[in-house]
Amino acid sequence: MSAFAFENRIWDEAETTPRDRLGKLQARRLRELVARVAEVPFYKEALARAKVKPGDIKGPDDIRRLPFTAKEDLRQHYPLGFLAVPRSQVARFHGSSGTTGKPTFVAYTADDLELWANLCARFLVAGGLRPEHTVQIAFGYGLFTGGFGLHYGVEKVGASVVPAAAGNTPRQLMLMQDLQADVLVCTPSYALNIAEVARQQGIDPRTLPLKFAHFGAEPWTEDMRKQIEAELDLIASNNYGLSEVIGPGVSGECAARNGMHISEDHFLAECVHPDTLEPVARGEQGELVFTTLTKQAMPLIRYRTRDIASLDSSPCPCGRTGARMSWVLGRTDDMLIIRGVNVFPSQIEEALLRVEGTAPHYLIEVDRPGAMDEVTVHVEVRPESFSDKMSQMQVLRDRIDREIQAVTGIRANVQLVEPQSLERSVGKAKRVVDHRREKGLI
Amino acid sequence: MKLNQLSVFLENKPGRLSHPCKALAEAGINLLTLSLADTQQFGILRLIVRDWEKARDVLTQAGCVVRVTEVVAIEVADRPGGLEEVLKVIEAEGVNIEYMYAFTFRSHDRAVLVFRFDAPDAAIKTLQAKGVNVLQDVELYKLVEQ
Numbered sequence: 074m075s076a077f078a079f080e081n082r083i084w085d086e087a088e089t090t091p092r093d094r095l096g097k098l099q100a101r102r103l104r105e106l107v108a109r110v111a112e113v114p115f116y117k118e119a120l121a122r123a124k125v126k127p128g129d130i131k132g133p134d135d136i137r138r139l140p141f142t143a144k145e146d147l148r149q150h151y152p153l154g155f156l157a158v159p160r161s162q163v164a165r166f167h168g169s170s171g172t173t174g175k176p177t178f179v180a181y182t183a184d185d186l187e188l189w190a191n192l193c194a195r196f197l198v199a200g201g202l203r204p205e206h207t208v209q210i211a212f213g214y215g216l217f218t219g220g221f222g223l224h225y226g227v228e229k230v231g232a233s234v235v236p237a238a239a240g241n242t243p244r245q246l247m248l249m250q251d252l253q254a255d256v257l258v259c260t261p262s263y264a265l266n267i268a269e270v271a272r273q274q275g276i277d278p279r280t281l282p283l284k285f286a287h288f289g290a291e292p293w294t295e296d297m298r299k300q301i302e303a304e305l306d307l308i309a310s311n312n313y314g315l316s317e318v319i320g321p322g323v324s325g326e327c328a329a330r331n332g333m334h335i336s337e338d339h340f341l342a343e344c345v346h347p348d349t350l351e352p353v354a355r356g357e358q359g360e361l362v363f364t365t366l367t368k369q370a371m372p373l374i375r376y377r378t379r380d381i382a383s384l385d386s387s388p389c390p391c392g393r394t395g396a397r398m399s400w401v402l403g404r405t406d407d408m409l410i411i412r413g414v415n416v417f418p419s420q421i422e423e424a425l426l427r428v429e430g431t432a433p434h435y436l437i438e439v440d441r442p443g444a445m446d447e448v449t450v451h452v453e454v455r456p457e458s459f460s461d462k463m464s465q466m467q468v469l470r471d472r473i474d475r476e477i478q479a480v481t482g483i484r485a486n487v488q489l490v491e492p493q494s495l496e497r498s499v500g501k502a503k504r505v506v507d508h509r510r511e512k513g514l515i
Numbered sequence: 516m517k518l519n520q521l522s523v524f525l526e527n528k529p530g531r532l533s534h535p536c537k538a539l540a541e542a543g544i545n546l547l548t549l550s551l552a553d554t555q556q557f558g559i560l561r562l563i564v565r566d567w568e569k570a571r572d573v574l575t576q577a578g579c580v581v582r583v584t585e586v587v588a589i590e591v592a593d594r595p596g597g598l599e600e601v602l603k604v605i606e607a608e609g610v611n612i613e614y615m616y617a618f619t620f621r622s623h624d625r626a627v628l629v630f631r632f633d634a635p636d637a638a639i640k641t642l643q644a645k646g647v648n649v650l651q652d653v654e655l656y657k658l659v660e661q
């Protein structure tokens with residue numbers, strides 16, 4: 074049997090650079106980067122404090138002598154304090170919508186845009202895109218990097234673009250059918266919405282012309298991929314990026330589907346412990362940190378993504394040499410450390426989805442009554458899963474118990490509760506109550 | 516022959532029983548009988564009322580998780596051994612009981628038991644053939660409300 078879910082094709086020879094040569098390339102680019110940011114006020118100060126000069130960088134591991142950059146630093150230098158080129162060289166701005174008021178702007182030179190399109194082309198081809206395809210892009214076109222990023226990537230590959238933009242699902246279905254779009258680009262949750270609306274209109278989603286899909290811009294899981302692939306009868310690939318680093322195109326899956334290859338010739342990747350900022354052991358989960366080696370307009374050194382994943386640089390059958398990052402398991406902001414194990418609310422949700430079939434309502438309560446952390450997961454009982462038989466309710470509870478243990482590796486006390494009781498007590502958005510924090514234990 | 520029983524999910528916290536009971540009382544619905552199955556983690560309240568559809572809607576609107584289940588009411592002689600005679604038949608015929616509970620009313624020489632069978636239709640046929648008195652809903656309401 075083939076190691077590939079579909080035909081393996083490589084867009085850019087650079088994706089197969091042997092790792093020893095890749096390391097040398099990274100070191101050289103890192104030296105150039107340190108020189109390039111010398112006039113950016115934030116880095117000028119940080120590099121002086123760290124006492125690092127470009128000549129001190131001998132290999133990629135010397136990255137550890139350089140300072141970190143956080144989202145907060147970008148906010149403090151709003152709007153364009155991180156610009157490293159004269160304003161006249163900026164070809165385009167994008168931005169990420171902040172949950173607190175103003176966006177964070179990013180800037181691109183013409184060369185940056187060219188690089189970006191090429192990086193998107195890499196993961197698109199890795200995920201099955203071919204010049205003969207027609208790609209419907211259902212991402213927002215605007216400050217958000219998703220729409221434009223993928224748009225130019227698809228054009229670079231030579232496929233046709235249907236720039237449908239986000240929303241208006243009935244219109245999406247019409248465009249898809251009338252223009253015979255066989256590739257879909259959007260968020261994974263929007264793909265499920267498309268399937269749902271199709272069914273409402275009496276269209277079997279499996280009969281839509283779609284054959285491939287490239288999903289990103291939000292966290293999702295392997296279980297969700299299986300669901301989408303079954304509902305829409307297509308091959309779905311995962312890609313990753315964030316606007317501060319470049320947008321989509323930081324990494325993407327190949328046909329071997331064993332992680333997302335990072336374009337390490339352009340992004341130096343680290344995986345660190347979110348508290349100590351020390352590198353985690355090989356293959357362990359940690360916070361991803363990226364250094365943009367070649368970006369011109371707004372390069373960043375050791376940018377903390379707050380995304381938790383693991384890295385694997387072992388050889389991949391596809392021939393690409395870039396290290397592979399796992400599915401994003403969660404955000405550092407959400408991470409709970411329970412009896413020394415990292416647990417994310419998203420993992421609990423995944424476990425519950427396996428039992429109930431649809432998005433459940435739950436609340437995670439953590440406490441340390443004695444020496445040990447204790448976790449209680451409150452799960453709302455829904456009419457579909459409620460039985461008048463005691464034994465069946467016990468079975469339901471045991472299944473939730475087992476799935477939580479299988480996904481997170483920890484045992485939790487499962488408490489079945491009445492619907493809306495969580496909403497009434499703590500509000501729907503709240504997923505975690507950590508009593509250890511109130512007690513000053515963490 | 517079958518009765519519609521309402522089952523209500525109860526979480527494990529003080530005062531949980533009063534919520535559904537209050538909702539029904541306010542809607543003027545009279546409980547013919549109720550039974551509570553309980554563990555440390557949660558409970559199930561089982562109710563029989565005359566207007567089960569109205570009761571179901573009232574409870575659902577009050578935010579309860581409600582399930583309607585078909586149960587069978589059986590009349591037994593209210594004397595020592597009365598229940599045993601019926602259970603013997605059930606056992607001998609290999610009918611599977613999920614759970615059972617007694618009606619709380621008392622009337623001279625008869626008691627009524629509520630049975631939840633895996634296959635209620637087959638169970639009714641078998642029991643009637645053996646002379647067990649399976650009650651019609653109207654008969655039951657008459658008994659309970661007299």
Ligand SMILES: [Zn+2]
Binds near residue numbers: 327329330389392
């Ligand atoms: Zn690969």
